[in-house]
Amino acid sequence: MHTLVKQATTFLDAIITPQELKKLSNTDLQALAQEIRQEIINSLAKTGGHLASNLGVVEITMGLHKVFDSPNDLFLWDVGHQAYVHKMLTGRRDQFPTLRQYKGLSGFINPLESEHDAFVAGHSSTSISLAVGMALAADIKKQKRKVVAVIGDGGLTGGMALEAINHLGHIQKDVIIILNDNEMSISENLGGISLYMKRIKETFFYKDIKQKIDFIEDKLDEAKLNPALWELIEMVKKEAKDRFDTPGIVFEKLGINYSGPVDGHDIEAVIKALESVKDKSTPQLIHIITQKGKGYAPAESDAIKYHGVPAFALEPALTENSETATRPKAKTYSDIFSQALIDIAAMDKDIVAITPATAEGSGVVKFGKAYPDRFFDVAICEQHAVTMAAGMAKLGLKPVVSIYSTFLQRAMDQVVHDVAIMNLPVVFGIDRGGLVEDGETHQGVFDISWLRAVPNFKVWAPRNARELRNMLYTATQKNDGPVAIRFPRDKAIDAVDSESGANGKQVPFELLQVDQWPIVKESKNADSGCYILAYGAMVDACESILPELAKRGIDATLIDARSAKPLDEALLTRLMTEAGARIVTVEEGVESGGFGAGVLEFQARLRMQLKSNNAGLDKQGKTRVQAEIGVLAIDDTFVEHGARGILLDLVGLSASKLTQSLCDFFKD
């Protein structure tokens, strides 16, 4: 059990800018670290946020501000969610009560928020590339600055970080890389690099040479050497051991000077390590070992759970399970997806699941427990994840890639080149499709548009939990090409009903003809001519406002346009050639190239087809394809952070805004 006592914040109170921190002694810095940890815990207890990772980087952050001069020296915080301490030390402490709230402090870094934030970050593994670019630019622009990238061991598994290291090793610029090694990315960090860091001692290199030196020693023993020579032999052994016991050799071989490991919670050691590389003119990597959640017992022991936490109660009774215990948690679409995958995998042994380090967030960690041999968490490697899935599909498996919409952006080439060209049946479970509270870097708004452009792809979105289950079932059982199924980061509609009926038995799966769009609610007057084509989560949003629309005299038919590709062309042809028809599409994605654009494109195509067939001309010689189409989608702008409800309103997709837009469009 963990208890917290309110402490004074004498040192923290004094820090208005990083300048004040520079004056503190090491002892004072230790006290400051304590105060910072307390403040983070207290603050996040109210707002939620990335607890564990920020508790881990307290000393690293203080050390950076002690040794370097921000903002002239540039700190690149990889992923950007480990910068809370940096924010506190750069004049943003007072804003913490607004953390991650609309118009409040961002949970990530953002140059618009402070000159001390050198660059935006929300996705992983970008910091070294940025640092290389900035170091080269500073040179060309003759600016005197140091550039420091702070990257976790998880971020290091991302291909672009490795590309950047490779390039940096070649050009030998004075970039400093802080490798914050807590042996964990969002979920468990996987890969040769991290295993390598753990098992240096067992490598045969060391063992082999050590055995032989031992043997020589034995023989030399007989020869009675003088003590000075023995000392030297011991030194060689020690040096060999040191070299091979550190992860340094891989980096050294790639041209990056390695130092460490350093205890990341020993502020003196951290400062010393930073000082020692500060004036070097070559690439430097400092390997710093930290503990996620340092200083908060529950987070230390379960850093995955405490990676990103909702607001939690800071009471003596706070236990690891208190969060879930005290709140009955509504099932999310992630939960539904994960359970459906487990249920289908029970019937179909070819199903395998792949995730790029988001097993926890997407819920597929449950699948991993149910089917450990059919579950592959490849770490932060979206590109590898998708192409690996393609390889699996080619040999007859049915891979399901669970991935966030925003992270799928990393693997678009693999989607085209490795999955779509060969029309391989890889299913993409696209989580966090649509708006999320994390802000610009995390909005899942491009998936519909980008995937629709890729030949052979089916692009689906369910209106509720049951449809999600049946879509996943259909995709894996029809198994005739790539399918993307996107769902929002939200509680699932009709969650309970989807899995068990009144008798508690599992509701059987159903094969859907997804590109036949169901009518959710028909207009009362068959001649009203008003049609709402809603996609995914927007079906429920529109259904909820039908009564209000009716009150305002709008009698519209609501259609569950669950397949943005292929479209329900038969239905569309009927609507588009109906006299006086008006159609509005509604989707939670960018307007450009989205579902609505698809409907517009179909209208244009239909018109051209009818023209070239000399069909479709009415008596006046005008084509009959005359339905007026309106598109409600997300405007051409990046959407900031804040609660999903607020953001939906901001982009015009809240109940009230939808009502207004639909009334404007349908009114006579």
Place this chain on the structure above:
Amino acid sequence: MHTLVKQATTFLDAIITPQELKKLSNTDLQALAQEIRQEIINSLAKTGGHLASNLGVVEITMGLHKVFDSPNDLFLWDVGHQAYVHKMLTGRRDQFPTLRQYKGLSGFINPLESEHDAFVAGHSSTSISLAVGMALAADIKKQKRKVVAVIGDGGLTGGMALEAINHLGHIQKDVIIILNDNEMSISENLGGISLYMKRIKETFFYKDIKQKIDFIEDKLDEAKLNPALWELIEMVKKEAKDRFDTPGIVFEKLGINYSGPVDGHDIEAVIKALESVKDKSTPQLIHIITQKGKGYAPAESDAIKYHGVPAFALEPALTENSETATRPKAKTYSDIFSQALIDIAAMDKDIVAITPATAEGSGVVKFGKAYPDRFFDVAICEQHAVTMAAGMAKLGLKPVVSIYSTFLQRAMDQVVHDVAIMNLPVVFGIDRGGLVEDGETHQGVFDISWLRAVPNFKVWAPRNARELRNMLYTATQKNDGPVAIRFPRDKAIDAVDSESGANGKQVPFELLQVDQWPIVKESKNADSGCYILAYGAMVDACESILPELAKRGIDATLIDARSAKPLDEALLTRLMTEAGARIVTVEEGVESGGFGAGVLEFQARLRMQLKSNNAGLDKQGKTRVQAEIGVLAIDDTFVEHGARGILLDLVGLSASKLTQSLCDFFKD
């Protein structure tokens, strides 16, 4: 000077399937290698193709077919253009005269072409991910197969290859990686990994330990040890040297067993190396050293130039320069772009150029020669290239990223996350936008659609050389956000005129208002109401058919719609509200979400705006936004290989097809 004599092909003639090859002795295989090289050179002299890389892998390919059993064992050829020998040995020798021609043999690998092609490939660095996926799948499906990835040292710099190695090191599957090390990707291979391979001997590890052992030896000398002990000490030294002299340690540390280096042109050594790993159950990497262009003197000495060659004359007089010397080469858009960049950089010292290993193909190698300190070829690292550029722009440089459309697919997340969110002025020179002869994997057809969806981006395409120059000038001088300028792989329209006028002086650059679309040709009758909005290369295509359209009674206005984003909204509003207007958009990209879709979206938006403003209603209460719009673009399918002219016809964008479509649409 290089001469060739027609030789017999006794051994090659006998090889119908890989089975025949297995029976040959090593001496016979050497003779076969000779024959294969001769055949490749003779064949490519007529058809063109990837000469140097295929001459380099003759022995590796023979070795693979000798030791393994294709198609049950799976060979993954990275990039796929090094598989000519593989094709010859798997029953496709007779088809070589049709290489890279429409409906002929593909220049890449393709499972539709042969069961011996395990997977499609055209982009770099995918093979290890595929191999991992296939090895895992074979396990789960209980298939007994070996999986072999053949990857060059260039491909190894791609982030996804490093992701895959990292994952493979963790899961320890029995994947075999053949590292074909010719110290060169498309252009010069860069990066820590390749430098590392070259300079092992100088690393301090070896020097340090060796020095100390030497010192101990000296001391021991005095102690008069017995010869057996000396021998052991020598052995330790040798072993240390062996270990540290090979590039193996980095791979070993990541969990991949390393063997090599092996002489890739010694068939016996290659076979022995393959045999030695064949039955291992852990990840294996064999480091094979080859020479690009092996066996053809001009290609050996200039492998970059001979990477991909057009058909060349096989005469005694063939010299390195004969290709360019004998044909006056029309200037391509790549040439124009590269020269414009050099000209602008002469005036603007903030311009820097970045390319991911396509300096030769894109022509920016010339920029590198003119401004070596402002030129960055980062190897096959599209992600790193884009984010590095973003970092440079943040510090005030004006980075211009020269990249092929198809390879930009690798960096879409970086485009959004690192460039667009902060609205950084990075200019993308998108080469090979549109259809190219290489086929499915290389078609540059998604860029318009995908980039249009990204907020803050400007998406431009020039109609000719002069417009390209002025666009690049405008993008770098207005410098107010990201700009993509795409141009086709084709000779430039009005190339000469663009750079020097009648007096031979350089034509001055002009700042353009790109989103004001120029009228190329106005209709004779102002009331015709027919408008063609052509994008990029399609302006010229449409201009050329205007006379034929006129003959057929179509009197259309042709507009150079050079900015797909932002659109010329003033012009569009005028056209769309003109009574009876008919508009056709024409672009060389996918229909889904492309330029035409943008025009349709604008029409829908305009209609909604007018409705919500209660404006735009005519007397009958119908909106005035009634222009009929047709979209001519590339259908929702992957386009095969073949000459650009054939492919344009295939997708309906040739002169004859465009004429037909426009007539159908505009006829009354």
